[in-house]
Amino acid sequence: MARNSRGRRRFLNFIMDIHHLKVFASVYKHKSFSKAAEELHLTQPTVSDHIRAFEDELKCRLFDRLPRKIIPTKEAAVLITRAQEVIERVEGFKDVLGEFRKDLSGHLVIGASTIPGTYILPGLTSSFRQKNASVLFEVVVSDSRAIIDKVAGDDLLIGIVGAKLESKQVDYKPFLDDELIVVASRKFDLRKSISIRDLVNLPIVMREQGSGTRREFEKILEKEGIDFQHLNIVGIFGSTDAVKQAVKEGMGISIVSRRSVKDELTCGMLKEIRIKDADMKRQFYIITHRKRTLPHLYKMFLEYLLS
Amino acid sequence: MARNSRGRRRFLNFIMDIHHLKVFASVYKHKSFSKAAEELHLTQPTVSDHIRAFEDELKCRLFDRLPRKIIPTKEAAVLITRAQEVIERVEGFKDVLGEFRKDLSGHLVIGASTIPGTYILPGLTSSFRQKNASVLFEVVVSDSRAIIDKVAGDDLLIGIVGAKLESKQVDYKPFLDDELIVVASRKFDLRKSISIRDLVNLPIVMREQGSGTRREFEKILEKEGIDFQHLNIVGIFGSTDAVKQAVKEGMGISIVSRRSVKDELTCGMLKEIRIKDADMKRQFYIITHRKRTLPHLYKMFLEYLLS
């Protein structure tokens, strides 16, 4: 039945959904119930019913039914504008999403551990910006542990880290390679190539705990059966630059990412000491939250990174 | 079942009615399906279902469901503004009508035949305006026939006329009384009181056919058994003022509405000749279309007229 117990409709809800408004607008446009029915692919009784329900709801007559035509009342004339506005907005709903998807501008926040944040991302963000319009990049640099926690805890959407810590929330995608190398000041007198066991005897400068670089180094030592405690640690610094500075000053050697000392090696400020018997390769990862949806801009950037 | 054949919904229609938008907005606000369900007096599965349907419709995820909380996606953040706008507009629908009803400003068009339009309405519109704000009155003066036709034909909403012509469309409400009187120039030498039959011998100035005054006069003659053809008509004028002018000039006597010559009688420009043997009372009517709804302003004015 078109109505439920004579004129009263719906249990709790209101009549004014888009559908009803559309019927109203169409009747107003055609000044005819049957023409409106035709346009909307409904039957005339349905249209009648909608109009009546709408009139009941508003407690006012909207159309005067004269024998040959219907005339909208003043009230209908007042309402039609608003009704059309609402319809238009709702129809445009999907377009809003479409527009939004085309839009590659916006604010892109990326978490990164020291090496990726300092030596990898600046180049990539810069070239992404050259291809795509106006993106504001914000690179949050912290150590790997902190970045992973932020991604897991919904504070960041994407991160690039140099360590893989277990977390159910986080999805790891392998990204670029890197290699840990041993560096020393150019004044440091040492053979060009040593065994990993020789490290035990050398003064070492290190990053703090939580650093991906340090963690990788610890993993390598462990694999080689060397106890971290036996190392001769002479300094711990909170940043790669500080470590590099200390090494340049001759405080000791350090194990750092090759990417972080590329320039110093080229100009001879630091020299590399090859380790002949250990694999010092490491992997960087792009991390995202396993259950969160990336905004479009982020997806685009992620695709760019992986290509 | 909440959905009909697994996720596909509705036969022909779209999901985005106000109801769905409200569910979306509530979930967005509370960041919780169950809280939204509570607010909307629905159950949680219903809310789940609406959101899923909406997501299917837009082909994009709106909320990331994490274990303890849900996080709106960027898409949801983009859409929520628009959704709230639409909801607000629809909620405000009834208020628009309310406002409209309180509003007593506007354009009020009244049709009137000569006597009401010239001698009755100006006073009434003026006092109505003193009580109520800013009404723009437009008085369309024409003869009774024309006004009745315009009301019947939807060109006018309200009219005041001095004749009752049959028309199924038109509703007549008795309004003020009037009286037809015989007037003559003050130079015109005649007894103060005559019989209606004496009119046959006098030179008469008249309004055109269609005039309510003339029609009333014809009806009186008919009642008295006097043939209109036997009258000594010496002039026909298209307006009451023209008739009055002609009478003043001594062209003849005329039968006019007492209201239209009130001032002239007072200052002696015209004199009344009493008819001792005929009832010359007449009635004015407020007319409206039987099936049309009067706008609020018109209703107010009508009430004012009838009080």
Added chain:
DNA sequence: AAGCAGCATAGAATAATTTTATAAAGGAGT
């Protein structure tokens, strides 16, 4: 007066929404 055009009404058929009941998944506390 019969035919026609246009809206209203009633009841049946169809479709959509909401509910109850239950599952599944992930945290929090013991």
Added chain:
DNA sequence: ACTCCTTTATAAAATTATTCTATGCTGCTT
């Protein structure tokens, strides 16, 4: 690790809404 708790998902049944067909009514028109 196990259990409880919270939150969302799923399924089927119940409820409610919408639409349709058929028919009635009214007032023009011829």
